[in-house]
Amino acid sequence: MSGRGSRRGGAAVLVGGALVALVVLMALLSFLWTPHDPTLVDARVRLQGPSPAYWLGTDRFGRDLVSQLMVGARTTVYVGLVAVGIAALVGVPLGVLAAMAPRWLGELLMRANDLLLAFPALLLAVMLAAVLGAGTGVAMVAIGVSTVPSFARVVRAGSLQVLRSDFVLAARAAGRRPWGVAVRHVLPNVAGLVIVQASVAFAIAVLAEAALSFLGFGTPPPTPSWGRMLQESQSLLFTDPRLAVVPGVAVAAAVLGFNLLGDGLRDRLDPRLEARR
Amino acid sequence: MLLRVLTRLAVLLASLAVSSLVVFAFMAVLPGDPARVALGVNASEAAVQQLRSDFGLDRPLPTQYLEWVRGLLTLDLGESYISRAAIAPQVLDRAQVTLWLVGAGMVVAVLVAVPLGSLAALTSRSPLGVLLSAVSQLGVAVPAFLAGILLVAVFAVGLGWLPASGWTPPAQDPGRFLSQLVLPASSLGLVQGAVLARYVRSAVLEVLGEDYLRTARAKGLRPGPALVRHGLRNAAVPVVTVLGLQLATLLVGAVVVERVFVVPGLGSLLLDAVANRDLVVIQDVVMLLVAAVLVINFVVDLLYLAIDPRLRTAR
Amino acid sequence: MSAALLEVEGLSVAAEGRPLVGDLRFAVRSGERVGLIGESGSGKSVTALALMGLLPPGLRAGGSVRLAGRELLGAPEAELSRLRGAQVSMVFQEPMTALNPTMRIGPQVAEVLQVHGRVPDRRSAWQAAVAALADVGLPDPPALARAYPHQLSGGQRQRVVIAIALAGDPALLVCDEPTSALDVTVQGRVLELIRRGLAERGAGCLFISHDLAVVADVCERVLVMHAGRVVEAGPTRRVLTRPQHPYTRGLLAASDLGRTDEHGRLLTMDRFLAGPPPPLTEPAPPWQGTAEDGWATSGGGS
Numbered sequence: 001m002s003g004r005g006s007r008r009g010g011a012a013v014l015v016g017g018a019l020v021a022l023v024v025l026m027a028l029l030s031f032l033w034t035p036h037d038p039t040l041v042d043a044r045v046r047l048q049g050p051s052p053a054y055w056l057g058t059d060r061f062g063r064d065l066v067s068q069l070m071v072g073a074r075t076t077v078y079v080g081l082v083a084v085g086i087a088a089l090v091g092v093p094l095g096v097l098a099a100m101a102p103r104w105l106g107e108l109l110m111r112a113n114d115l116l117l118a119f120p121a122l123l124l125a126v127m128l129a130a131v132l133g134a135g136t137g138v139a140m141v142a143i144g145v146s147t148v149p150s151f152a153r154v155v156r157a158g159s160l161q162v163l164r165s166d167f168v169l170a171a172r173a174a175g176r177r178p179w180g181v182a183v184r185h186v187l188p189n190v191a192g193l194v195i196v197q198a199s200v201a202f203a204i205a206v207l208a209e210a211a212l213s214f215l216g217f218g219t220p221p222p223t224p225s226w227g228r229m230l231q232e233s234q235s236l237l238f239t240d241p242r243l244a245v246v247p248g249v250a251v252a253a254a255v256l257g258f259n260l261l262g263d264g265l266r267d268r269l270d271p272r273l274e275a276r277r
Numbered sequence: 278m279l280l281r282v283l284t285r286l287a288v289l290l291a292s293l294a295v296s297s298l299v300v301f302a303f304m305a306v307l308p309g310d311p312a313r314v315a316l317g318v319n320a321s322e323a324a325v326q327q328l329r330s331d332f333g334l335d336r337p338l339p340t341q342y343l344e345w346v347r348g349l350l351t352l353d354l355g356e357s358y359i360s361r362a363a364i365a366p367q368v369l370d371r372a373q374v375t376l377w378l379v380g381a382g383m384v385v386a387v388l389v390a391v392p393l394g395s396l397a398a399l400t401s402r403s404p405l406g407v408l409l410s411a412v413s414q415l416g417v418a419v420p421a422f423l424a425g426i427l428l429v430a431v432f433a434v435g436l437g438w439l440p441a442s443g444w445t446p447p448a449q450d451p452g453r454f455l456s457q458l459v460l461p462a463s464s465l466g467l468v469q470g471a472v473l474a475r476y477v478r479s480a481v482l483e484v485l486g487e488d489y490l491r492t493a494r495a496k497g498l499r500p501g502p503a504l505v506r507h508g509l510r511n512a513a514v515p516v517v518t519v520l521g522l523q524l525a526t527l528l529v530g531a532v533v534v535e536r537v538f539v540v541p542g543l544g545s546l547l548l549d550a551v552a553n554r555d556l557v558v559i560q561d562v563v564m565l566l567v568a569a570v571l572v573i574n575f576v577v578d579l580l581y582l583a584i585d586p587r588l589r590t591a592r
Numbered sequence: 593m594s595a596a597l598l599e600v601e602g603l604s605v606a607a608e609g610r611p612l613v614g615d616l617r618f619a620v621r622s623g624e625r626v627g628l629i630g631e632s633g634s635g636k637s638v639t640a641l642a643l644m645g646l647l648p649p650g651l652r653a654g655g656s657v658r659l660a661g662r663e664l665l666g667a668p669e670a671e672l673s674r675l676r677g678a679q680v681s682m683v684f685q686e687p688m689t690a691l692n693p694t695m696r697i698g699p700q701v702a703e704v705l706q707v708h709g710r711v712p713d714r715r716s717a718w719q720a721a722v723a724a725l726a727d728v729g730l731p732d733p734p735a736l737a738r739a740y741p742h743q744l745s746g747g748q749r750q751r752v753v754i755a756i757a758l759a760g761d762p763a764l765l766v767c768d769e770p771t772s773a774l775d776v777t778v779q780g781r782v783l784e785l786i787r788r789g790l791a792e793r794g795a796g797c798l799f800i801s802h803d804l805a806v807v808a809d810v811c812e813r814v815l816v817m818h819a820g821r822v823v824e825a826g827p828t829r830r831v832l833t834r835p836q837h838p839y840t841r842g843l844l845a846a847s848d849l850g851r852t853d854e855h856g857r858l859l860t861m862d863r864f865l866a867g868p869p870p871p872l873t874e875p876a877p878p879w880q881g882t883a884e885d886g887w888a889t890s891g892g893g894s
Contacts, residue, residue, distance in 0.1 A: 111291075111292075115292050115295055117570075117574075118292070118525070118567045118570040118574075119299075119567060120525070120526070120529045122532060122533070123529065123563050123566060123567065126551055126559065127300070127303045127304070127563055129551060130304075130556060131303070131304065131556075203418070210423070211422060211533050214422055214533065214536075215536060215548060230422070230423060237426065237430055237434055241430040241434065244423075244426045244430060245430075248419075248423045248426065248427065251418075251419075251423060252415070252418045252419050253418075255418035256414065256418035259414065259417060259418060260414070402649060402650075487689065488684060488686055488689035488690045489691055491646055491684070491690075492691065492692075492753070493692070494646055494673075495644060495646065495682045495757075496676065496677040496703055496704040496707055496760075497674065497675070497678060497707045498673065498703070498707055499673045500669070507692045510695075511692070511694055585693070585694060586694060586742065587693055587740070587742045
């Protein structure tokens with residue numbers, strides 16, 4: 001049965017990894033080459049269907065959808081990387097600290113962490129945008145901060161498990177200081193959990209970024225983003241649903257990719273765990 | 278039991294206090310003068326000063342904070358900097374709309390998730406189970422507003438069965454109310470249902486391996502009835518946690534979906550306030566949503582006690 | 593010799609092609625108590641679940657299991673459900689997990705009667721459940737019926753499990769290590785309870801245990817199981833006093849905790865076995881029940 005489980009995990013890693021790689025490659029390629037200038041407005045080619053010149057057609061300003069999609073992938077990956085980076089940099093030390101600190105302090109940290117759960121990315125973004133104005137930075141910080149609790153929780157649970165193991169007890173008995181234990185034993189053993197969580201958090205970040213730029217709190221125009229492509233498509237839904245389907249599929253594929261990758265890696269790490277979160 | 282409830286209540290009150298401080302500090306401490314923000318860069322210094330004294334923005338911050346909290350507790354949410362209209366009636370009006378939307382979304386989510394997840398667990402070793410898992414995996418990847426756009430494309434634009442947008446209060450025209458509720462509630466509920474179905478599946482799978490389910494089968498119950506009578510309640514404990522967290526997600530998701538379907542709920546109020554730089558309204562609505570999330574989590578904790586009798590005597 | 597209540601012939605259980613139990617053959621008559629002994633991992637519990645048709649997913653049974661002449665293996669689920677709890681019941685090893693933690697005791701007992709339509713309505717189901725709880729010697733049955741499992745001790749819970757198993761007046765009771773999870777002080781009373789319940793109903797019993805003393809106490813006949821096979825069988829007293837198979841001798845010696853070898857070391861099983869057990873994929877070793885032992889099944893002729 002374990003063989004079956006790891007095979008299934010393998011398939012998830014493969015499909016998820018391929019989708020993620022596709023998004024990342026699109027983003028990287030967009031730095032070097034896109035079929036057209038994604039921001040070039042050309043009234044002569046408004047709302048064209050797919051053709052050899054415009055593979056997925058154009059929007060109501062005559063901008064090429066493929067090029068917008070590629071540069072939009074860049075925005076998605078960029079926002080995701082920074083947001084997940086913020087979440088991991090804050091959440092991982094928080095989780096380790098909460099596990100190693102005295103009981104009361106650990107409890108207090110986790111209560112504070114739970115409190116942060118009450119501030120979803122959207123509300124943080126709204127508050128930030130109201131005071132500072134919308135922008136890529138606001139989106140990244142809002143998504144990053146709102147993803148901290150999930151990292152802290154996972155890392156705390158993993159660290160508590162490591163701290164109970166014999167080799168940590170031995171290290172402590174040998175007189176190693178708490179800092180040494182954290183760096184030498186705890187961090188390397190929760191690294192796998194962090195990678196899985198990062199993949200899942202990336203999926204959440206992609207969703208949040210799309211929602212924020214849909215509402216206009218994300219990357220400002222004219223830089224293309226998938227969320228704003230969706231927002232612009234809405235007024236033309238009756239005439240040209242293609243404009244919604246193209247970025248919609250991109251968002252769904254990216255989220256699916258990161259989710260599958262995370263689930264698959266989790267199964268690989270611990271075949272006993274069913275896919276549950 | 279009582280001690281547990283009181284402890285949770287204390288945690289709730291402390292969380293509310295801390296989060297109100299956070300929201301207030303966010304708006305007060307961040308760079309930018311609210312009065313200046315509200316009136317725009319071209320406003321005269323005199324007009325800005327007038328607004329500051331009108332709304333008490335020239336008082337010390339602790340006083341402002343306490344005034345604001347007192348207002349929240351007495352449902353006096355102050356007046357908008359922009360329109361100078363009282364905020365409370367507007368918020369209550371909008372909150373009703375959002376509650377309808379979220380409630381209906383939750384119903385859709387549960388109606389989708391419980392049968393789908395249970396079936397996926399019962400058939401986990403067959404092609405049907407794999408297919409069901411794949412479908413829910415795909416559903417998780419679709420954001421609610423995208424589901425909304427796609428549902429509109431199919432059912433409003435393509436088939437013309439349902440209106441694409443708008444809102445009618447239920448008291449005014451129940452039929453119209455329902456027809457306009459279906460699509461936004463479904464776009465919220467289908468996506469959350471897909472997420473929930475995965476938890477239902479793993480909870481049911483876990484319960485299927487329990488000894489008491491085998492006991493039930495040994496009594497002569499067939500697999501389906503055994504699961505319904507003995508399994509679902511036990512599987513409900515982890516699922517209710519997720520349900521509670523999801524209710525919070527739904528509340529926030531509603532903000533976006535209201536924008537898609539032009540529904541005049543709290544989300545529209547909030548987004549309009551952001552567009553108008555109406556900081557008091559933003560502060561009030563954000564605090565209301567955060568408080569709602571915290572209260573939901575508190576209620577979820579109490580629900581545990583109702584579902585699992587073992588927890589009642591613990592601690 | 594009365595007709596066999598339970599006839600097992602060539603029963604095998606495999607997990608994804610890997611055999612766990614091979615070519616099992618025995619019979620239980622009405623009113624008879626038959627022991628099945630062996631170490632943990634020897635396939636006893638899997639055998640019990642195979643008889644009930646409750647093997648966990650992934651395990652498959654082959655051969656033949658007949659209850660009162662009716663073939664159970666491969667029978668449709670609806671038919672098996674009608675038999676379970678009414679014709680054949682089971683007492684499980686772990687009383688801490690065998691009861692539903694979110695359901696009161698009374699309804700859990702009443703359920704078996706309701707499922708098989710033995711009671712006309714809820715009220716009489718409740719009364720029957722309280723009576724069943726009184727029958728297994730639980731104190732204050734009406735109050736206990738309203739309790740949740742976690743409020744009971746392990747011994748009390750096992751009495752509830754026995755009450756559930758006996759409530760449907762089954763012809764055959766399968767007991768899987770019913771006292772292994774209990775305190776030694778409670779074990780004797782629970783065994784007495786099972787014995788009395790069987791006697792009152794004239795029911796047969798397959799009693800699975802690793803504890804030779806318990807089996808000697810309860811069973812008239814005994815099968816010794818080792819690595820998925822029955823290696824020895826016969827009247828309890830004969831098997832336990834004059835064991836034929838080296839494995840049985842080893843079990844007996846191991847159960848005699850104080851016994852040491854000539855060097856003063858504690859005895860271990862491998863001293864009694866010439867080598868590892870034969871794999872289940874090979875044909876069964878020559879031992880078969882003999883008519884003299886009362887072990888031949890109907891297929892063997894007696």
